[in-house]
Amino acid sequence: MTLTLNSPLDMHLHVRDNDMLKTVAPLSSNSFASAIIMPNLVPPVTTIKALQEYKQRIIRSTCRDNFTPLMTLFFKSDYSYEFLKEAKKYIAALKLYPSGITTNSEGGVSSMDIDGLKDTFEAMSELEIPLLVHGETNGFVMDREKEFSSVYEQFAKNFPKLKIVMEHITTKHSASLLDKYENLYATITLHHLYITLDDVAGGMLSPHLFCKPIAKRPEDREALLKLALSANPKVMFGSDSAPHPQDKKECCGCAAGVFTAPIALQALAQLFERHGKLKNLQAFVSDNAQKIYNFKPIDKKVTLEKKEFIVPNSYGSVVPMFAGEKLLWSIKNAL
Ligand code: NCD
Ligand code: ZN
Numbered sequence: 037m038t039l040t041l042n043s044p045l046d047m048h049l050h051v052r053d054n055d056m057l058k059t060v061a062p063l064s065s066n067s068f069a070s071a072i073i074m075p076n077l078v079p080p081v082t083t084i085k086a087l088q089e090y091k092q093r094i095i096r097s098t099c100r101d102n103f104t105p106l107m108t109l110f111f112k113s114d115y116s117y118e119f120l121k122e123a124k125k126y127i128a129a130l131k132l133y134p135s136g137i138t139t140n141s142e143g144g145v146s147s148m149d150i151d152g153l154k155d156t157f158e159a160m161s162e163l164e165i166p167l168l169v170h171g172e173t174n175g176f177v178m179d180r181e182k183e184f185s186s187v188y189e190q191f192a193k194n195f196p197k198l199k200i201v202m203e204h205i206t207t208k209h210s211a212s213l214l215d216k217y218e219n220l221y222a223t224i225t226l227h228h229l230y231i232t233l234d235d236v237a238g239g240m241l242s243p244h245l246f247c248k249p250i251a252k253r254p255e256d257r258e259a260l261l262k263l264a265l266s267a268n269p270k271v272m273f274g275s276d277s278a279p280h281p282q283d284k285k286e287c288c289g290c291a292a293g294v295f296t297a298p299i300a301l302q303a304l305a306q307l308f309e310r311h312g313k314l315k316n317l318q319a320f321v322s323d324n325a326q327k328i329y330n331f332k333p334i335d336k337k338v339t340l341e342k343k344e345f346i347v348p349n350s351y352g353s354v355v356p357m358f359a360g361e362k363l364l365w366s367i368k369n370a371l
Contacts, residue, residue, distance in 0.1 A: 037342040038368060039305060039314060043069035043333040044321045048168075048203055048223045048274025049297065050074045051094060051105075058097050059352035060279050063298040065103035066370060069322075069336035072168075072274065073105045075131055076140040080110035084123055091126075102336050102370075106329075108168065113145060113152050117159040128329060129166040129201070134184075137172050138248040139278065139292055144170075148187045150194055161197040166329065168201045171210070172249055178233070181249050182209050192217035199328070204228065204276045206249045208259035214270045221328050223274025224264050226303055227294045227357055232257050243290040244355050247278065265311050267319035272328060275300045281353040296357045299347050303358065305340045305365040341368040 049071040051061045064071055073094065075081035081090055087107050094105040109115075109123060111132035133144030145153070160167055171188055172180035188210075191200055202210055202222040213220055227245065232238075232254050236245045245251070263271045277300065278293025285291060296303070301321070308317045326332065345366035347358040 038339055039317070039341075039365075040337050040339045041301065041318055041321060043336050044301060044338050045069060045273070045325045045333060046071040046275045046277070046297070046300070047201075047272045047325050047329075048072055048074065048225070048276045050076070050276070050278040050293065051097075052279060053077055053090070053093065055352075056279060056281070056354075057093060059354065060277075060295075060297060061094055061097040062099040063351060064277070065098035067298065067301050067338060067367060068103065069333045069338075070104040070106055072128055073107055075108050075110040076133065076138075078140050080140065080143050081108070082110050082112055082143075084126055087123075087126055102334055104334055106331075110143065111145065111156070111167070112143075113156050115156055115159075117155075120156075120159045120163055120165060124163050124165055127165065128331075129168045130160065131168045131170070131203075133170045134172065134174070137174065138170060141170070148190075150190060157191070157195045157198055161195055164199075166199040166201060167191070168203050170248075171202050171205075177250055178252065181205070181207050185209055185213060188213055188220060189217070192220050195219075201328075204249060204274060205260065206252050207256045211259040211263055214263070214268070221270050221272070222263070223272050223276070224260050225274060225276045225294070226296045226300045227251065227276075228257065228260055229264055229307060230303070243285045244357065244359070245294055246285075246290050246292055247276070247294045248292040261311070264320050265308065265313040265316060267316035267324060269319075269324050269327065271320070272325040273300075273304070273321045279354040282350065282355050283353075285355065294357050295351075295354050298351060299345075299356055299358055299363065301338065301340060302345050302363045302365045302367065306363055309342075309364070336370060338370045339368040340365050343368075
Protein backbone atom coordinates (compact mmCIF):
# COMPACT_ATOMS: atom_id res chain seq x y z
CA MET A 37 0.00 0.00 0.00
CA THR A 38 1.28 3.49 -0.83
CA LEU A 39 0.08 7.01 -0.14
CA THR A 40 1.24 10.04 -2.11
CA LEU A 41 1.11 13.42 -0.40
CA ASN A 42 1.19 16.57 -2.49
CA SER A 43 3.58 19.18 -1.12
CA PRO A 44 3.57 18.26 2.57
CA LEU A 45 4.22 21.28 4.79
CA ASP A 46 5.66 21.67 8.26
CA MET A 47 4.16 24.87 9.63
CA HIS A 48 6.40 25.12 12.74
CA LEU A 49 10.03 24.06 12.49
CA HIS A 50 13.33 24.74 14.24
CA VAL A 51 16.38 24.12 12.06
CA ARG A 52 18.92 26.03 14.21
CA ASP A 53 22.21 27.15 12.66
CA ASN A 54 25.80 26.04 11.87
CA ASP A 55 26.52 22.29 12.23
CA MET A 56 23.07 21.51 13.60
CA LEU A 57 21.46 23.23 10.61
CA LYS A 58 23.56 21.10 8.28
CA THR A 59 22.41 17.94 10.08
CA VAL A 60 18.70 18.67 10.32
CA ALA A 61 17.73 20.85 7.34
CA PRO A 62 18.27 18.09 4.74
CA LEU A 63 16.05 15.79 6.80
CA SER A 64 13.17 18.26 6.57
CA SER A 65 13.75 18.82 2.87
CA ASN A 66 13.62 15.03 2.31
CA SER A 67 10.06 14.93 3.58
CA PHE A 68 8.54 18.38 3.15
CA ALA A 69 8.06 20.89 0.34
CA SER A 70 8.27 23.84 2.67
CA ALA A 71 8.34 24.81 6.33
CA ILE A 72 7.76 27.79 8.56
CA ILE A 73 11.15 28.48 10.11
CA MET A 74 11.21 29.64 13.72
CA PRO A 75 13.38 32.69 14.53
CA ASN A 76 14.60 31.77 18.03
CA LEU A 77 18.29 31.70 17.21
CA VAL A 78 20.88 33.31 19.49
CA PRO A 79 20.49 36.23 18.93
CA PRO A 80 16.93 35.99 17.59
CA VAL A 81 16.17 36.94 13.98
CA THR A 82 14.95 40.54 14.22
CA THR A 83 16.35 42.25 11.11
CA ILE A 84 15.73 41.74 7.41
CA LYS A 85 19.45 41.32 6.84
CA ALA A 86 19.75 38.55 9.46
CA LEU A 87 16.65 36.90 8.05
CA GLN A 88 17.91 36.88 4.48
CA GLU A 89 21.31 35.57 5.50
CA TYR A 90 19.68 32.84 7.59
CA LYS A 91 17.44 31.91 4.67
CA GLN A 92 20.49 31.53 2.42
CA ARG A 93 22.23 29.32 4.98
CA ILE A 94 19.12 27.12 5.12
CA ILE A 95 18.93 26.87 1.34
CA ARG A 96 22.60 25.96 1.17
CA SER A 97 22.08 23.24 3.79
CA THR A 98 19.16 21.46 2.17
CA CYS A 99 20.27 18.66 -0.10
CA ARG A 100 17.47 19.17 -2.57
CA ASP A 101 16.57 22.36 -4.34
CA ASN A 102 12.87 21.70 -3.91
CA PHE A 103 12.37 22.96 -0.39
CA THR A 104 11.21 26.46 0.46
CA PRO A 105 11.98 27.93 3.86
CA LEU A 106 9.19 30.32 4.88
CA MET A 107 10.86 32.81 7.15
CA THR A 108 9.58 34.48 10.32
CA LEU A 109 10.85 37.37 12.39
CA PHE A 110 11.01 37.31 16.17
CA PHE A 111 8.19 39.60 17.35
CA LYS A 112 9.19 42.93 18.86
CA SER A 113 6.60 45.52 19.83
CA ASP A 114 8.80 48.36 18.57
CA TYR A 115 8.84 47.35 14.88
CA SER A 116 7.60 50.36 12.91
CA TYR A 117 4.92 50.24 10.24
CA GLU A 118 7.56 51.09 7.61
CA PHE A 119 9.81 48.28 8.79
CA LEU A 120 6.96 45.77 8.69
CA LYS A 121 5.91 46.95 5.24
CA GLU A 122 9.42 46.22 3.97
CA ALA A 123 9.69 42.97 5.98
CA LYS A 124 6.41 41.70 4.52
CA LYS A 125 8.24 41.01 1.24
CA TYR A 126 10.47 38.45 2.96
CA ILE A 127 8.42 36.89 5.72
CA ALA A 128 5.46 34.59 6.18
CA ALA A 129 4.70 35.71 9.74
CA LEU A 130 5.96 37.16 13.03
CA LYS A 131 6.47 34.84 16.00
CA LEU A 132 5.61 36.14 19.44
CA TYR A 133 7.26 34.56 22.48
CA PRO A 134 6.46 35.59 26.04
CA SER A 135 9.85 36.51 27.48
CA GLY A 136 11.79 33.54 28.86
CA ILE A 137 9.00 31.00 28.34
CA THR A 138 10.98 28.56 26.19
CA THR A 139 14.33 27.95 24.44
CA ASN A 140 16.01 31.24 23.40
CA SER A 141 12.99 33.43 24.11
CA GLU A 142 14.62 35.84 26.56
CA GLY A 143 14.15 38.78 24.18
CA GLY A 144 10.42 38.11 23.91
CA VAL A 145 7.47 40.18 25.08
CA SER A 146 7.35 40.80 28.82
CA SER A 147 3.74 42.00 29.06
CA MET A 148 0.76 40.80 27.04
CA ASP A 149 -1.00 44.07 27.78
CA ILE A 150 -2.73 45.13 24.59
CA ASP A 151 -1.78 48.79 24.90
CA GLY A 152 1.87 48.02 24.32
CA LEU A 153 1.18 45.70 21.37
CA LYS A 154 -1.62 47.62 19.66
CA ASP A 155 0.40 49.54 17.08
CA THR A 156 2.25 46.46 15.87
CA PHE A 157 -0.93 44.37 15.73
CA GLU A 158 -2.71 47.10 13.77
CA ALA A 159 0.14 47.31 11.29
CA MET A 160 0.19 43.52 10.94
CA SER A 161 -3.59 43.44 10.39
CA GLU A 162 -3.34 46.02 7.66
CA LEU A 163 -0.32 44.40 6.02
CA GLU A 164 -1.88 40.93 6.41
CA ILE A 165 1.05 39.48 8.34
CA PRO A 166 -0.03 36.52 10.49
CA LEU A 167 0.84 36.47 14.19
CA LEU A 168 2.19 33.15 15.51
CA VAL A 169 2.11 32.79 19.26
CA HIS A 170 3.79 30.59 21.83
CA GLY A 171 0.83 30.69 24.22
CA GLU A 172 2.01 29.97 27.74
CA THR A 173 2.09 31.98 30.97
CA ASN A 174 4.79 31.39 33.56
CA GLY A 175 2.26 29.76 35.91
CA PHE A 176 2.05 26.12 37.03
CA VAL A 177 3.40 24.02 34.18
CA MET A 178 0.20 22.04 33.48
CA ASP A 179 -1.95 25.19 33.52
CA ARG A 180 0.24 27.56 31.49
CA GLU A 181 -1.52 27.14 28.19
CA LYS A 182 -5.00 27.36 29.67
CA GLU A 183 -4.03 30.48 31.61
CA PHE A 184 -2.85 32.05 28.37
CA SER A 185 -6.24 31.55 26.71
CA SER A 186 -7.56 34.88 27.98
CA VAL A 187 -4.69 36.54 26.09
CA TYR A 188 -5.65 34.70 22.90
CA GLU A 189 -9.26 35.79 23.39
CA GLN A 190 -8.26 39.43 23.90
CA PHE A 191 -6.03 39.41 20.84
CA ALA A 192 -8.68 37.71 18.70
CA LYS A 193 -11.49 40.03 19.83
CA ASN A 194 -9.58 43.28 19.58
CA PHE A 195 -7.88 42.57 16.26
CA PRO A 196 -10.46 40.70 14.19
CA LYS A 197 -8.47 41.19 10.98
CA LEU A 198 -5.29 39.76 12.46
CA LYS A 199 -4.71 36.09 11.63
CA ILE A 200 -3.54 34.48 14.87
CA VAL A 201 -2.03 31.01 15.00
CA MET A 202 -1.96 29.31 18.40
CA GLU A 203 1.23 27.34 17.99
CA HIS A 204 1.58 23.72 19.15
CA ILE A 205 -1.68 23.56 21.10
CA THR A 206 -1.79 20.89 23.79
CA THR A 207 -5.14 21.28 25.55
CA LYS A 208 -8.80 20.55 25.05
CA HIS A 209 -9.47 24.11 26.07
CA SER A 210 -7.29 25.59 23.29
CA ALA A 211 -9.08 23.31 20.82
CA SER A 212 -12.40 24.79 21.93
CA LEU A 213 -11.25 28.35 21.18
CA LEU A 214 -11.05 27.59 17.46
CA ASP A 215 -14.83 27.53 17.15
CA LYS A 216 -15.20 30.76 19.09
CA TYR A 217 -13.07 33.10 16.98
CA GLU A 218 -12.92 33.21 13.22
CA ASN A 219 -9.38 34.63 13.20
CA LEU A 220 -7.84 31.96 15.48
CA TYR A 221 -6.02 28.98 13.98
CA ALA A 222 -3.70 26.34 15.41
CA THR A 223 -0.77 24.09 14.68
CA ILE A 224 -0.56 20.63 16.20
CA THR A 225 2.65 18.63 16.59
CA LEU A 226 3.21 14.94 16.02
CA HIS A 227 4.31 14.28 19.58
CA HIS A 228 1.26 15.88 21.17
CA LEU A 229 -0.91 13.53 19.09
CA TYR A 230 1.03 10.52 20.42
CA ILE A 231 1.99 11.20 24.01
CA THR A 232 0.68 12.47 27.34
CA LEU A 233 2.56 13.57 30.45
CA ASP A 234 2.68 9.90 31.42
CA ASP A 235 5.04 9.17 28.54
CA VAL A 236 7.34 11.99 29.64
CA ALA A 237 7.43 11.47 33.39
CA GLY A 238 4.96 8.75 34.40
CA GLY A 239 7.58 6.01 34.46
CA MET A 240 11.29 6.42 33.87
CA LEU A 241 11.95 10.00 32.81
CA SER A 242 12.06 10.43 29.01
CA PRO A 243 14.19 13.49 28.28
CA HIS A 244 13.68 13.17 24.53
CA LEU A 245 9.94 13.70 25.00
CA PHE A 246 10.37 16.77 27.20
CA CYS A 247 9.21 19.90 25.41
CA LYS A 248 7.39 23.20 25.85
CA PRO A 249 4.46 23.10 26.12
CA ILE A 250 4.66 19.87 28.09
CA ALA A 251 2.33 17.06 26.94
CA LYS A 252 -0.92 17.07 28.95
CA ARG A 253 -3.73 14.68 29.90
CA PRO A 254 -5.35 11.87 27.87
CA GLU A 255 -8.48 13.98 27.30
CA ASP A 256 -6.33 16.79 25.89
CA ARG A 257 -4.61 14.43 23.48
CA GLU A 258 -8.04 13.11 22.45
CA ALA A 259 -9.21 16.64 21.62
CA LEU A 260 -6.11 17.24 19.47
CA LEU A 261 -6.55 13.90 17.74
CA LYS A 262 -10.14 14.76 16.94
CA LEU A 263 -9.06 18.01 15.27
CA ALA A 264 -6.18 16.44 13.33
CA LEU A 265 -7.89 13.24 12.21
CA SER A 266 -10.90 15.15 10.94
CA ALA A 267 -8.50 17.65 9.31
CA ASN A 268 -10.47 20.48 10.85
CA PRO A 269 -9.81 23.37 8.42
CA LYS A 270 -8.50 25.60 11.22
CA VAL A 271 -5.62 23.30 12.13
CA MET A 272 -2.34 22.56 10.38
CA PHE A 273 0.52 20.22 11.01
CA GLY A 274 3.48 21.98 12.62
CA SER A 275 6.06 19.52 13.94
CA ASP A 276 7.80 21.91 16.36
CA SER A 277 10.72 19.60 15.65
CA ALA A 278 13.28 21.16 17.99
CA PRO A 279 16.67 19.44 17.90
CA HIS A 280 19.13 19.64 20.77
CA PRO A 281 22.38 17.64 20.96
CA GLN A 282 22.09 14.41 22.94
CA ASP A 283 24.29 15.74 25.75
CA LYS A 284 21.94 18.72 26.24
CA LYS A 285 18.99 16.35 26.60
CA GLU A 286 20.49 13.54 28.66
CA CYS A 287 21.73 15.66 31.54
CA CYS A 288 20.62 17.73 34.50
CA GLY A 289 18.72 20.69 33.12
CA CYS A 290 17.45 18.89 30.03
CA ALA A 291 16.70 21.28 27.13
CA ALA A 292 13.09 21.40 25.93
CA GLY A 293 12.29 20.10 22.46
CA VAL A 294 11.38 16.87 20.64
CA PHE A 295 13.14 16.06 17.38
CA THR A 296 10.64 14.64 14.89
CA ALA A 297 11.43 16.07 11.44
CA PRO A 298 12.74 12.86 9.82
CA ILE A 299 10.03 10.58 11.20
CA ALA A 300 7.02 12.87 11.18
CA LEU A 301 5.26 11.85 7.97
CA GLN A 302 5.83 8.15 8.60
CA ALA A 303 4.42 8.40 12.14
CA LEU A 304 1.49 10.54 10.97
CA ALA A 305 0.60 7.97 8.30
CA GLN A 306 0.70 5.25 10.95
CA LEU A 307 -1.58 7.24 13.24
CA PHE A 308 -4.07 8.26 10.56
CA GLU A 309 -4.21 4.70 9.21
CA ARG A 310 -4.79 3.27 12.69
CA HIS A 311 -7.84 5.53 12.99
CA GLY A 312 -9.07 4.84 9.45
CA LYS A 313 -8.46 8.46 8.43
CA LEU A 314 -5.63 8.27 5.89
CA LYS A 315 -7.76 10.22 3.44
CA ASN A 316 -7.59 13.27 5.72
CA LEU A 317 -3.81 13.37 6.00
CA GLN A 318 -3.36 15.48 2.85
CA ALA A 319 -5.53 18.26 4.29
CA PHE A 320 -3.82 18.13 7.68
CA VAL A 321 -0.28 18.25 6.28
CA SER A 322 -0.79 20.65 3.42
CA ASP A 323 -4.16 21.83 2.10
CA ASN A 324 -5.36 23.52 5.29
CA ALA A 325 -2.11 25.45 5.67
CA GLN A 326 -2.21 26.61 2.04
CA LYS A 327 -5.64 28.10 2.64
CA ILE A 328 -4.83 29.63 6.00
CA TYR A 329 -1.57 31.21 4.82
CA ASN A 330 -2.96 31.84 1.35
CA PHE A 331 0.05 30.49 -0.52
CA LYS A 332 0.83 27.91 -3.14
CA PRO A 333 3.84 25.71 -2.36
CA ILE A 334 6.15 24.17 -4.93
CA ASP A 335 4.92 20.95 -6.43
CA LYS A 336 6.52 18.02 -4.62
CA LYS A 337 5.10 14.54 -4.34
CA VAL A 338 6.13 12.52 -1.33
CA THR A 339 5.17 8.86 -1.53
CA LEU A 340 4.91 6.82 1.64
CA GLU A 341 4.65 3.05 1.63
CA LYS A 342 3.43 0.59 4.20
CA LYS A 343 6.84 -0.90 4.88
CA GLU A 344 8.64 -1.13 8.21
CA PHE A 345 11.00 1.65 9.08
CA ILE A 346 13.37 1.24 12.02
CA VAL A 347 14.00 4.74 13.32
CA PRO A 348 17.75 5.41 13.65
CA ASN A 349 19.13 5.80 17.17
CA SER A 350 20.43 9.21 16.21
CA TYR A 351 20.88 11.64 13.36
CA GLY A 352 24.30 13.17 13.96
CA SER A 353 24.23 14.29 17.57
CA VAL A 354 20.43 14.33 17.85
CA VAL A 355 18.16 11.57 19.12
CA PRO A 356 14.79 11.47 17.33
CA MET A 357 11.41 10.54 18.77
CA PHE A 358 10.87 6.76 18.43
CA ALA A 359 14.66 6.16 18.27
CA GLY A 360 15.32 2.47 17.66
CA GLU A 361 11.60 1.72 17.36
CA LYS A 362 9.69 0.35 14.42
CA LEU A 363 7.24 2.47 12.44
CA LEU A 364 4.85 0.85 9.99
CA TRP A 365 5.32 3.36 7.17
CA SER A 366 8.41 4.58 5.36
CA ILE A 367 9.16 7.17 2.72
CA LYS A 368 9.48 5.60 -0.72
CA ASN A 369 10.46 8.69 -2.65
CA ALA A 370 10.05 12.45 -2.92
CA LEU A 371 9.83 13.84 -6.42
C1 NCD B 1 11.62 24.87 21.15
C2 NCD B 1 13.12 25.03 20.89
O1 NCD B 1 13.89 24.21 21.41
O2 NCD B 1 13.49 25.95 20.17
N1 NCD B 1 11.44 23.97 22.25
C3 NCD B 1 10.32 23.27 22.54
O3 NCD B 1 10.29 22.62 23.60
N2 NCD B 1 9.27 23.25 21.77
C4 NCD B 1 11.01 26.21 21.36
C5 NCD B 1 9.50 26.21 21.36
O4 NCD B 1 8.88 26.09 20.30
O5 NCD B 1 8.92 26.33 22.43
ZN1 ZN C 1 8.76 25.69 18.45
